[in-house]
Amino acid sequence: MTDEKTIEVPDEMRAQVALTNMADLVKGNLLDKPYNWGRRNSIWPMMFGLACCAIEMIATAASRYDMARFGMEVMRPSPRQSDMLIVSGTVTKKMVPQIVRLYNQMPEPKYVVAMGACASGGGPFKEGYNVVAGIDKYIPVDVYISGCPPTPQALLNGFMKLQEKIDSQSINRERWYDKEDPIEALPVPVLGPDIMDPRDYAMITKQAKA
Amino acid sequence: MTEELVVTLSALETRFPDVVKKDERKGYEGFLVDTKNLVEVATVIRDELGYDYLSSVTGVDYLEEELLEVVYHFYRSTGGKSLVLSVQVPRKKAVVPSLYDLFISADFQEREAWDLYGIKFEGHPDLRRILMWEGFEGFPMRKDYQEAFFVEDQKPFANRWPEGKVFRSEDENQFGKNVQYPKGFDKPKKWDPEEEDLLYAGLQELGKKDSGDLATDHVVVNMGPQHPSTHGVFRMAVVLDGERIVALKPVMGYLHRNxxxxxxxxxxxxxxxxxxxxxxxxxxxxxxxxxxxxxxxxxxxxxxxxxxxxxxxxxxxxxxxxxxxxxxxxxxxxxxxxxxxxxxxxxxxxxxxxxxxxxxxxxxxxxxxxxxxxxxxxxxxxxxxxxxxxxxxxxxxxxxxxxxxxxxxxxxxxxxxxxVLSPEEAIAHGVGGPVLRASGVPYDVRRADPYSIYDRFDFDVAVRYHGDCYDRYIIRIDEIRQSLRILQQALKDIPEGPVLLKNPYNIRVPEGxxxxxxxxxxxxxxxxxxxxxxxxxxxxxxxxxxxxxxxxxxxxxxxxxxxxxxxxxxxxxxxxxxxxx
The missing domain is CATH 1.10.645.10 (Cytochrome-c3 Hydrogenase, chain B)
Known part of the structure; x- marks a missing residue:
């Protein structure tokens, strides 16, 4: 702690003020609290709807359920300005390259919410020939919300879970701003005879030879 | 068979003896036509019998008979029952003449039948895959196509019933995902996607026709699939001359969930x-x-x-x-x-x-x-x-x-x-609902071919005559008002009684x-x-x-x-x- 004598703190403010220096602040995770408090209350979702769930997402943004209470009303059409990707609906093979691209374009720290049964695991359409059985096969997911579609209440509950997750994070542990070892972009799937994940290329070649 | 269809049949029979046959299969109501006569018959149906609205075009795969069938549903834009035509082609050589020149409404629907069934429509100007992507392996709606997560042909699947044990399709698939590749496919890195090329080539063709005296460059703009104004994952590929659209192709299938x-x-x-x-x-x-x-x-x-x-x-x-x-x-x-x-x-x-x-x-x-x-x-x-x-x-x-x-x-x-969409264009394009009625065609299935108990209610079919976006907006206000009229009558008259006599879990539906x-x-x-x-x-x-x-x-x-x-x-x-x- 810094020497209290150098900075005058009036008596009546002593209960509210703590004096420290930057190094201690970071090391002692003291910065996390205000930083996370700011982040959790201003999560900007991407204006991105896939299917039925998007309608409930819009209903959540409207006046009755009012996402603005959580600081999430600022829907951004551009991935560059958004913190949260709500995968709201069935992910198809034709759409998944675009979703991965959008995810790659989002700045860190970024979060993905899989809204509803389809985005979480394929849902009722899982067996379809053009359906991806869950977006987590291609991008990492932070919160899964059940329901088909989830009610606005369930969606809000999912957002609160995400806020809890944000609360528990610390800039000491996360790699968002790591300049030496930056997080690499995810490989974008390619539409071939079926969808091809570049990470699976070796396996596809092996299967052909078998 | 309804009276209307009997009249149609006799008209078709006198016009085309031996060409148009009554569909004799049990429970079928349509007519069978040869592929080589299809366009001729369709022209007569449209111009002489008045069936000017081609509502639906779809394929059916009769695997056992080795046949692919294309089924057309025609209606009169003045109202009435349907006229069903079917064309049968062998599975191995599925080629049917396109009806695009007669009914533009066949455009996307024929492309869909090509995409999902592999039925080739001769004379279609832009026969590309529509819901899947170009390069996708197989025609998925054919009865012998099996998905990666295929379990059985029909539900309920035996392996999940009656014990109800947990079964995960991912565990059975070697990729752990819903994917499969054709046998011997080993060049994923060299794969050359071709869909976009075809799309853009078609657009360039369309754009060329429209260049005026001053030679200007065209710009291709893709709107979507992630775009705030496309109401979901819809994509429009637009060719622009300055700010003016010279050609446009909708691209869809981003939510094709089978x-x-x-x-x-x-x-x-x-x-x-x-x-x-x-x-x-x-x-x-x-x-x-x-x-x-x-x-x-x-x-x-x-x-x-x-x-x-x-x-x-x-x-x-x-x-x-x-x-x-x-x-x-x-x-x-x-x-x-x-x-x-x-x-x-x-x-x-x-x-x-x-x-x-x-x-x-x-x-x-x-x-x-x-x-x-x-x-x-x-x-x-x-x-x-x-x-x-x-x-x-x-x-x-x-x-x-x-x-x-x-x-x-x-x-x-x-x-x-x-x-602006003129009434003739609206009918030819097969549009329906508020879009059709805003163009001045008073066609509403509730009146034209009443179902349920809509014939008991007093309501007007809302029509507007300019066919522009303003009319398409205001007709929706009109329709809300008419719906409220129906609702008010229904709420006054609703009788007491049961709402469901029997709730059969598994019904058997007669053939047809x-x-x-x-x-x-x-x-x-x-x-x-x-x-x-x-x-x-x-x-x-x-x-x-x-x-x-x-x-x-x-x-x-x-x-x-x-x-x-x-x-x-x-x-x-x-x-x-x-x-x-």
Missing amino acids: HEKIGERNTYLHNIPFTDRLDYLSSMVNNHGYVLAVEKLLGKKGAVPERAEYIRVIMSELTRVSNHLWAIGFLLNDLGAFFTPSLYAIEERELILDIFEATTGARMMNNYFRFGGVARDFPPGVLEKLNSIVFERLPRKVDELDVYLTDNEVVASRTKGVG ESYGRVEAPKGELGFYIVSDGTANPYRYHVRAPSFVNLTALEKMCVGQLVADAVVVLGSIDIVLGEVDR
């Missing part, structure tokens, strides 16, 4: 919740269309009690009101009035959703209709609430919307004269084909079902209004400014769940 393939594996009852997810803004009407098609096949077994018919009409009309409110709100969104008008619309929609939630247990995916009735009656208190909404609140709120928007200068200047159609909020929604007498539909096809309405998008947009394309799209009111299915 409704039909899954529907053919499901039992009949299984399909009801799936229909909810077609046009997810008006799930009740989708239910209605589907149960109508099946009840047609069931005959007397599918008789619906009186009270259930009233409840069906009430629910369908409430759905129409809520859908149109949403459509108006989001049309204003597209005009640039971001979210505020929508908030007014959503407020009223929420009230209707409350009624749905109280009655069916779900806000959007209602799963409410059953074969021979509806799942359950209104709980106590709901009818009173409904009365107060229908008689007091909604009429007032619609007037309010009308006052705010109809004379609004910005709305008028952005929509009047934009995206049937096409059930309803006036969905977005247009004519048709379900084509072929039953082979088993517990699962042999063929299950959805004629989605949004999908066919999009055929006219290019026609409406060419010559307009690029900002107007957004408004035109908003005024068609598409839902991607239904476009891509």
Whole structure:
């Protein structure tokens, strides 16, 4: 702690003020609290709807359920300005390259919410020939919300879970701003005879030879 | 066979002896035509018999007979029953002449049949895959195509029943995903995607025709699939000359979730919740269309009690009101009035959703209709609430919307004269619903070919005559008013009684084909079902209004400014769940 004598703190403010220096602040995770408090209350979702769930997402943004209470009303059409990707609906093979691209374009720290049964695991359409059985096969997911579609209440509950997750994070542990070892972009799937994940290329070649 | 069809048959028989044959299969109502006579017969049907509205084109795979069949449903734009033509071709050499030159409405539907069944339409100007991507292996709707997660041909799958043990398809697949590759495919790194090339080549061709005296460069702009104004994952590839559109191609399939393939594996009852997810803004009407098609096949077994018919009409009309409110709100969104008008619309929609939630247990995916009735009656208190909404609140709120928007200068200047579609073009493009009626064609399935108990109600078919975006907006206000009229009559007359006589878990549907159609909020929604007498539909096809309405998008947009394309799209009111299915 810094020497209290150098900075005058009036008596009546002593209960509210703590004096420290930057190094201690970071090391002692003291910065996390205000930083996370700011982040959790201003999560900007991407204006991105896939299917039925998007309608409930819009209903959540409207006046009755009012996402603005959580600081999430600022829907951004551009991935560059958004913190949260709500995968709201069935992910198809034709759409998944675009979703991965959008995810790659989002700045860190970024979060993905899989809204509803389809985005979480394929849902009722899982067996379809053009359906991806869950977006987590291609991008990492932070919160899964059940329901088909989830009610606005369930969606809000999912957002609160995400806020809890944000609360528990610390800039000491996360790699968002790591300049030496930056997080690499995810490989974008390619539409071939079926969808091809570049990470699976070796396996596809092996299967052909078998 | 109805009287109308007998007359048609005799007319066709005198005109084409030995060419047009009555379909003799059990339960089929159409006519069989040879491929080489198809265009000739279709011309006569259109020009001499007056069947000028080609509603549905679809393929059926008869695996055992080694045949692929294309089924056409024709209607008269003045109303009446359908005329069904079928063409059969061998599976190995499936080539059918295209009807594109006679009916532009065949455009997307023939492309869909090519995409999913591999039926080649000779003479189609742009036969590319439409729902899947170019390069996809196989024709997925063919009966011998098996998905990566294939378990069995028909549900319920034996391995999940009756013990109900946990079974994960991922564990069976070596990739752990829903993927499969053709045998010997070992060049993933060298794969050359070709879809875009074909698309852009076609666009360049279209763009060339339009260059004027001053040679200017054209720019290709892709709007979507992630775009705030495309109402979901829809994409328009637009060729621009300055700000003016010279060519436009819709690209879809980004939400193609295999409704039909899954529907053919499901039992009949299984399909009801799936229909909810077609046009997810008006799930009740989708239910209605589907149960109508099946009840047609069931005959007397599918008789619906009186009270259930009233409840069906009430629910369908409430759905129409809520859908149109949403459509108006989001049309204003597209005009640039971001979210505020929508908030007014959503407020009223929420009230209707409350009624749905109280009655069916779900806000959007209602799963409410059953074969021979509806799942359950209104709980106590709901009818009173409904009365107060229908008689007091909604009429007032619609007037309010009308006052705010109809004379609004910005709305008028952005929509009047934009995206004009003439009545002849509208019929040729096969558009339906508000888009058709805004072009001055008073065609409403509720009147033209009444189903359920719509013939008992006193209502007007709303028509507007300019065919521009403004009329397509204002006709929705008109339709809300007419729906409220129907609702008010239905709520006054609704009788007491049962809503469902018997709730069979697994019905057996007699053999045959049937096409059930309803006036969905977005247009004519048709379900084509072929039953082979088993517990699962042999063929299950959805004629989605949004999908066919999009055929006219290019026609409406060419010559307009690029900002107007957004408004035109908003005024068609598409839902991607239904476009891509």
